[in-house]
Amino acid sequence: MNDTQRKDVSIYQLALRxxxxxxxxxxxxxxxxxxxxxxxxxxxxxxxxxxxxVKLPPGKIWHAELLRYQSSVGASANIYTxxxxxxxxxxxxxxxxxxxxxxxxxxxHRQLHREYFLIVLSPQFCSLIxxxxxxxxxxxxxxxxxxxxxxxxxxxxxxxxxxxxxxxxNSIQQAIVPxxxxxxxxxxxxxxxxxxxxxxxxxxxxxxxxxxxxRQKRTERIAKLQQQNQKLHDxxxxxxHYLNNVCQELRTPLTHMKTALSLLNSPTLKPPxxxxxLQMLNNECDRQNTLITGLLDLIDLEHNLEKTTLELVRLSDxxxxxxxxxxxxxxxxxxxLAYTVASELPAVWCVTGRxxxxxxxxxxxxxxFTPNGGRVWVRARVVGNYVQLEFRDTGIGIAESEIPxxxxxxxxxxxxxxxxxGGAGLGLTIVKRLLWRCGGSIxxxxxxxxxxxxxxxxxxxxxxxxx
Numbered sequence: 001m002n003d004t005q006r007k008d009v010s011i012y013q014l015a016l017r018x019x020x021x022x023x024x025x026x027x028x029x030x031x032x033x034x035x036x037x038x039x040x041x042x043x044x045x046x047x048x049x050x051x052x053x054v055k056l057p058p059g060k061i062w063h064a065e066l067l068r069y070q071s072s073v074g075a076s077a078n079i080y081t082x083x084x085x086x087x088x089x090x091x092x093x094x095x096x097x098x099x100x101x102x103x104x105x106x107x108x109h110r111q112l113h114r115e116y117f118l119i120v121l122s123p124q125f126c127s128l129i130x131x132x133x134x135x136x137x138x139x140x141x142x143x144x145x146x147x148x149x150x151x152x153x154x155x156x157x158x159x160x161x162x163x164x165x166x167x168x169x170n171s172i173q174q175a176i177v178p179x180x181x182x183x184x185x186x187x188x189x190x191x192x193x194x195x196x197x198x199x200x201x202x203x204x205x206x207x208x209x210x211x212x213x214x215r216q217k218r219t220e221r222i223a224k225l226q227q228q229n230q231k232l233h234d235x236x237x238x239x240x241h242y243l244n245n246v247c248q249e250l251r252t253p254l255t256h257m258k259t260a261l262s263l264l265n266s267p268t269l270k271p272p273x274x275x276x277x278l279q280m281l282n283n284e285c286d287r288q289n290t291l292i293t294g295l296l297d298l299i300d301l302e303h304n305l306e307k308t309t310l311e312l313v314r315l316s317d318x319x320x321x322x323x324x325x326x327x328x329x330x331x332x333x334x335x336x337l338a339y340t341v342a343s344e345l346p347a348v349w350c351v352t353g354r355x356x357x358x359x360x361x362x363x364x365x366x367x368x369f370t371p372n373g374g375r376v377w378v379r380a381r382v383v384g385n386y387v388q389l390e391f392r393d394t395g396i397g398i399a400e401s402e403i404p405x406x407x408x409x410x411x412x413x414x415x416x417x418x419x420x421x422g423g424a425g426l427g428l429t430i431v432k433r434l435l436w437r438c439g440g441s442i443x444x445x446x447x448x449x450x451x452x453x454x455x456x457x458x459x460x461x462x463x464x465x466x467x
Contacts, residue, residue, distance in 0.1 A: 009171065027131070032129070040069050042201055130158075295426070310352065330376065335367060350458065376394075386459060407432045
């Protein structure tokens, strides 16, 4: 055989050229493994000391079957493990201590690289499992819009007829590298006709193995469906909870406005009372507007956050302006408001146009929950690859049990101040989502009546987030 012919050798194609060839089967690796295991089961059960010629896919799961057979039958079995080229396939090596075997090197035929086989030869029983892995070219065929047909990963034939097995053995003999092994090639011809009882048992085992695969697939499919159903159920519950909270939050200012309108209709209403009820209406209208604006902003984030772009921003360009805006409010309450943000700090990553919103939300909360005469600081510094932005106040503080809840939608710390100033309870939720998008984080330390510290970690130019 010359080099050109050797390069085109395909054991699978050769087996299909015999008279009345076996019908090819479309199988996946799991089914091929089931066929191999059925053969091994039969050999072990009947204690058949056979000669095996094998070339299996790489992986310990395949060669564990050979070890299983060797450990059961012992040294009376001969196993020829075929490899292509000089290097062994990953996972194909069997330790010499397991049982006697021979490693056979085959010539580097292009087709043999894509073929696997298990040949069983014994006086009582002979069989062949031969699989071919089609090339990727032309593997996918589009049937129509949204429909794709994929060719099965393997084409396989099985046979127990000597007229099919013998040409395959001959082809393997011709493909062996001459100097790689001292195999006695006179052992090749086998004319044994497998016993009908063994064939029947093999078919039974193949059915049992296939039934096992089907049961496993059904179990996995059921588990997957249950998991998907649970996720849908959880999402539905979360949606119901969210809608219930939205309705409750929208109802509260409406109830207060309706109460104020009813009181304004009283004929005995005095001017100071009228002014108080009008102010209540104004406050509740502002609260409802804030709530609706926050909801729309949160919905927009939920749908488009992953699509948003990031930008590099210097905190020294943002924080001073926001602090200046809130100075009049702080002075009115007698709050000392200060900041320390060095201009040489590295720029930080944040969602485009959103860093100012983050600073406003946190500074607004610090001032709102700090009683008259208190203090609020804003400080920025470099910590590793992040810029740490800190908002510290001497306000009313947060109970330790409430800290994990403050980032939930509509959650507000229950106190007189929160009722007085209202709020949508969405500011911290939005801040946390924006920080998550840019690879940042937020943490809180607080004690009741002692104040709170909100610490942001913003990725700097030295720690670019994954976009």
